[in-house]
Amino acid sequence: MKIIPVILSGGSGNRLWPLSRAQFPKQYLSLVGKNTMLQETILRLDGIENLSQPIIVCNKDHRFIVAEQLKQIDVVDATIILEPIARNTAPAIIASALQSLQMKNSGDDILLILSADHFIQDTKAFYQSMSVALIHAGKGKIVTFGIVPTHANTGYGYIQAEITPDEYNSTVFNIKCFKEKPDKKLAEVYLLENDKSRDNNLTLNWYWNSGMFVCQAKTLIDESSIHSGEILSKVRSSVENAIYDLDFIRLEKETFASSPSMSIDYALMEKSKNIVVVPMDAKWIDVGSWSNLYEVGKKDSSNNFIKGDVVSLETTNSYINASHHLVATIGIDNLIVVSTSDAILIASRDKSHEVKNIVDKLQLRNRDEAHSNRKVYRPWGWYDSIEIGKLFQVKRLHVNPGAKLSLQMHKKRAEHWVVVNGIATVTIGEEVSILKEGESTYIDIGVVHSLENRTNKMLEIIEVQNGVYLGEDDIIRFDDEYGRE
Numbered sequence: 355m356k357i358i359p360v361i362l363s364g365g366s367g368n369r370l371w372p373l374s375r376a377q378f379p380k381q382y383l384s385l386v387g388k389n390t391m392l393q394e395t396i397l398r399l400d401g402i403e404n405l406s407q408p409i410i411v412c413n414k415d416h417r418f419i420v421a422e423q424l425k426q427i428d429v430v431d432a433t434i435i436l437e438p439i440a441r442n443t444a445p446a447i448i449a450s451a452l453q454s455l456q457m458k459n460s461g462d463d464i465l466l467i468l469s470a471d472h473f474i475q476d477t478k479a480f481y482q483s484m485s486v487a488l489i490h491a492g493k494g495k496i497v498t499f500g501i502v503p504t505h506a507n508t509g510y511g512y513i514q515a516e517i518t519p520d521e522y523n524s525t526v527f528n529i530k531c532f533k534e535k536p537d538k539k540l541a542e543v544y545l546l547e548n549d550k551s552r553d554n555n556l557t558l559n560w561y562w563n564s565g566m567f568v569c570q571a572k573t574l575i576d577e578s579s580i581h582s583g584e585i586l587s588k589v590r591s592s593v594e595n596a597i598y599d600l601d602f603i604r605l606e607k608e609t610f611a612s613s614p615s616m617s618i619d620y621a622l623m624e625k626s627k628n629i630v631v632v633p634m635d636a637k638w639i640d641v642g643s644w645s646n647l648y649e650v651g652k653k654d655s656s657n658n659f660i661k662g663d664v665v666s667l668e669t670t671n672s673y674i675n676a677s678h679h680l681v682a683t684i685g686i687d688n689l690i691v692v693s694t695s696d697a698i699l700i701a702s703r704d705k706s707h708e709v710k711n712i713v714d715k716l717q718l719r720n721r722d723e724a725h726s727n728r729k730v731y732r733p734w735g736w737y738d739s740i741e742i743g744k745l746f747q748v749k750r751l752h753v754n755p756g757a758k759l760s761l762q763m764h765k766k767r768a769e770h771w772v773v774v775n776g777i778a779t780v781t782i783g784e785e786v787s788i789l790k791e792g793e794s795t796y797i798d799i800g801v802v803h804s805l806e807n808r809t810n811k812m813l814e815i816i817e818v819q820n821g822v823y824l825g826e827d828d829i830i831r832f833d834d835e836y837g838r839e
Contacts, residue, residue, distance in 0.1 A: 444621035461572030475637035500561025767821030776813035
């Protein structure tokens with residue numbers, strides 16, 4: 355029996371703007387340690403036996419980001435499922451189970467369904483709860499994890515365990531009910547009930563809903579056929595008609611898009627009678643806001659979490675993240691300060707959960723900052739738009755070792771390339787040439803061209819564009835090894 359991790363990595367991460375944006379959301383950022391959240395989610399599974407290669411479900415636009423981050427931690431042969439459109443967690447999870455069975459994995463194999471944006475400090479406690487869950491999943495149960503609450507959090511859903519007198523010392527319980535995110539008063543009632551249970555040496559009744567599950571693939575499909583038949587039918591068709599593109603599996607768009615958009619809680623968990631909860635006390639947090647990150651970060655003597663180039667005076671109880679410029683603070687308290695290359699967020703810590711409202715306003719104003727970063731990742735590396743003006747744009751390009759940009763042409767702009775680091779192989783029309791550091795070339799409007807790094811070192815280019823239109827859609831590709839249109 356294999357344990358197959360299923361990592362849900364399709365979120366947009368608006369609540370961690372301006373670092374996290376739709377183009378490059380939080381799960382692909384290094385927010386706590388040196389690794390990204392996706393990488394940490396996979397790496398913390400190393401202590402689980404019989405672990406198979408993971409299944410990653412992500413947005414189609416993030417496919418090369420996922421592939422590169424898996425490569426960085428030496429994960430090979432992962433299955434990467436591309437959602438053509440976001441339809442919430444139920445279709446994503448069902449697609450993973452169906453794909454697992456289609457790959458001729460045994461129906462008895464166990465899916466370990468995790469989100470890519472969770473942070474867990476106590477891995478030992480995580481393994482202990484996981485070992486209990488795997489036993490019951492092997493018996494045909496769908497197991498969810500209930501996080502032992504530490505405070506009256508209003509950002510999480512809650513699970514009420516159904517505890518009988520002979521189960522006070524048990525490690526798994528039936529579920530009495532799921533509760534949506536409560537207001538502060540109700541959340542405090544739940545914690546008060548837990549406190550009374552502790553005082554009487556009884557098992558807790560209330561847990562945070564972690565959104566992590568363990569079950570056999572066949573169990574998930576059987577339960578979905580009973581409670582979410584329409585979703586199962588649509589997703590099954592999408593999986594059966596998926597397109598295999600390089601190392602990716604593209605779900606068929608039309609039927610997947612026609613599936614109801616629904617969370618796994620609504621679609622299955624709140625309806626099935628075959629679900630149990632295993633308590634987990636592992637210093638878990640769903641990284642859904644800047645205040646969450648402040649809670650888990652290491653503080654200085656003034657109770658500040660500081661990351662990046664920061665100089666502070668008389669600053670207390672604050673989260674300060676300077677990823678691009680120097681940030682200086684004087685006499686502030688209880689604030690969130692996040693600085694990027696093109697935006698700065700300043701918010702009260704107790705209002706940080708409202709950042710999404712800022713993103714909504716930016717979207718209404720058609721601001722690129724709502725969804726795009728200045729630094730844009732591509733399968734060949736990345737580029738940073740250093741300066742944009744009337745009829746010109748300056749970019750800094752980093753081309754990975756062995757990578758190649760598509761053979762392409764522009765109708766409305768010319769380009770001037772200067773090599774500042776590395777060696778470039780340049781194709782312009784029929785001519786192929788080698789450019790070294792300090793050398794440059796010019797590509798006129800309408801000329802077919804390509805750029806390649808044939809070395810084992812990073813290639814850095816400064817690109818100056820000029821023309822009447824400088825949008826990214828002014829690209830006609832003739833050949834692309836990454837399969838882009």
